[in-house]
Amino acid sequence: MLTSMIMALVLIAISGVLICIGVFLLPIGGAPAAMGTATGVATGAEMMAAGSGLTGLLMACALYNEPAWVVMVNAGISSSIMMTVLMISANVIYMLGRGIPPALATVEIDPVTKENNKPFITPGTVGHGVPTGGYVSGIFGSFVGGVGGALTFIPMYRFSSGIFDLLGSLPQTRPDLSAISLACIAALGIYFINANIAAYSIKGVIEGWWDPKFKQIGRVATVCFIASFLFGIMVLLASVPL
Amino acid sequence: MEQLALLLLLGIFAFVVALVTIAGWFEDLESDIGSQSNPNSQVQLAPQVGVFHRIFNKAISGEPVSHGLYAVTAGTIFTTLWQGFHLTPIMAIAIACGLTTVFHMSFATTAHVGRITSQNAFGQPLFLDVVLTHLPLIASHGFIVTTAVITLSYVMYQTGLSQLGSYLGYPIPVPVMALILGIIAGSIGSSTGDEHYGCEREFQKIPFGEGVPLKHYGNIVVKAELGYRSNIDIVWFCAKFGGPVSGFCYGLIVLFDNFRLFLGNLYNMIAVNMVVGVVIILILTYINRRFEVWTRRKYGPYT
């Protein structure tokens, strides 16, 4: 039982790091993007990460008795689908509602399609829309975020139902409702704690892996690891029967 | 599988997708009738640059947080009435959403009055008729969103715990599920529909075909076709494009997700889940790429 607890702590700490990496990869524009002044989706950083990660959490709850790797991959794919459909809808409004083609601003050549973006930027703005580079970056970012959320859900749910086997499939047919509630609240908590650290360091606007702000990721991931480890101790204290 | 059970599941599936489309649609319209979230930063900035307005400045944090709040409050009251006092679900949903709307209006009033009063240094007046004429509209749009989200979480909870639970449905208690669905609705409406309000309607005097440069910030359109613009003019415009696209977006997300889950459970193979998901992502990426190329060719570079 002690080895399971230590492994669960490490899993929760790793999930914190994954959530932080997910926030860095998402193309977030913040408030200026809603006015067509910045590239990316027009929401706050931690709210976008939470929104996409929670879609993955729903899928993790539906597949509660599958093996751990199945839950993680499916949660990641759910989050990716959410982000994909959202980014294409945002593009539809920019292109058909306002008439602006998507364009990056931090680099001139799009990292994925190798096209020149500079002629399409409105002068006075820092890019607009979600170009293909940001799109691909968003798919990876939300996948990693979804996996991170599932990685907190899995140990919390299993410990709260009294099962100490972390990786295999479960024999349950009826879910334990209080365990699902506790695991969802714990996952929400770990999400906000880590996404906030990442959001503070990028000041709310980031374009993808080519953005200069991406270089801070090493520093921020270390802080997220320690913070998730610390709060993971608290969360595990709640679920394990003492 | 039995014929009747399959038909019932398909019916639940269609109902869920329809409900969630309505939730997404009206979520965006509710943020336009009260000027919430990201474009609200312009309404906040306007008096500082000398542009005075008659717009309802509803600043209840961002949309995910506020819609999570209404959903979770309604979910708690619903659980109390339905599981505690054994009312029928329809009565419980109506009463829960009605009571939540009262809280909603209280938050909206404190937000508008607080923000306008804090701009007293610039001279923005506080119009009481703006507060009183917009509150019933905000309440009605919010009521529709909350009703859709609570009905959705109730249907999914019941399906998840019933005999059909191995095929469709999420076994999460109603308040937690409503919170999650409300946060997702808020982040979707905030990322898609808000751009129609912010780029197009707030800055209609800037020509179609360009983004809004920083030098125009705060200079929003305050005059309407007749008299001064209020949120009713804004929501009239955004209900034609921004609202339906947000609803469509949320509907597609829930459609694809539940489609994956349903297929995987029907054929009892997890590989089906993952393959269908990856195929959907690849198709949408390809569509986005064609769209981007078409737009760049049609509109051409900035001149």
Add this chain to the structure above:
Amino acid sequence: MMGEAAKKVSVDPRTLAIMGVASGLVGIYASYLSPVFAAALAIPVMVWSADTVRRIAGYGLGTGVPSIGNLALSMGILVAIAGLKLQPILGVAIAATSGLIYGVLISRFKILGIPSFGRFMSELATAACLVCMCLMSAVAGGYDWTVRDYFGSRVVPALFTTGMVAAIFWVSSLAAMHPYNACLGVGERQGRTLRVAVVVAGIDILIAGIARVGYLAISGKGQFFDALAIIALGAVVWIYGMFDFLRVSMKEAAATQWTGIPPKPKIP
């Protein structure tokens, strides 16, 4: 906007902090007698958390005020669960320490440049933990230290099986960040901001009362008197706070008119 001077206050932050910690702890332990004490004594703690958010956000955050509320309550609810399992006093100590470590980590790794961030985070985590513990024990029927496993036998059936813990989590987050966010602006004054905090605290207590009614009805225990008292108290605080806030705001706005045309722009 980073590095602005600290905001002007009419109520000393240290007084608010001492009052918050004292009333929170008294509330939890006194709820052995009746859950109404826990609910009523949670109001000063919520006002304290709103004031802490006001002091932090005054330095300029870059991501906006709502993220701070969610951060505080995430820390708070995770520690509150541990605190209700062990002892509430231990919970407060753990909250203060973890908040301090979190804040020191962020400022030591140069993620944010706000001075004394460790102290701010420690205050925020303690306030959030106390609010969550007070409201959770109010819904579960009062902190009963004679029961061997209070968390598993009282709190879990009341809050986690029904799912109502989500309501306590989220409305407390709004209680921390809505006051400053609603009064954001150049002319923001602590008096008005704390009045909004009282309004939102009233709504919180009302919702906790409804959750208690729900738990009592679902578990079939009857005897709704303390739940109705909590609801009545919440409603009174809410409505009185609302009228008081509107009266002060209408006096302090630039011009309060029933209807009219906005004045001509000063800058062409």
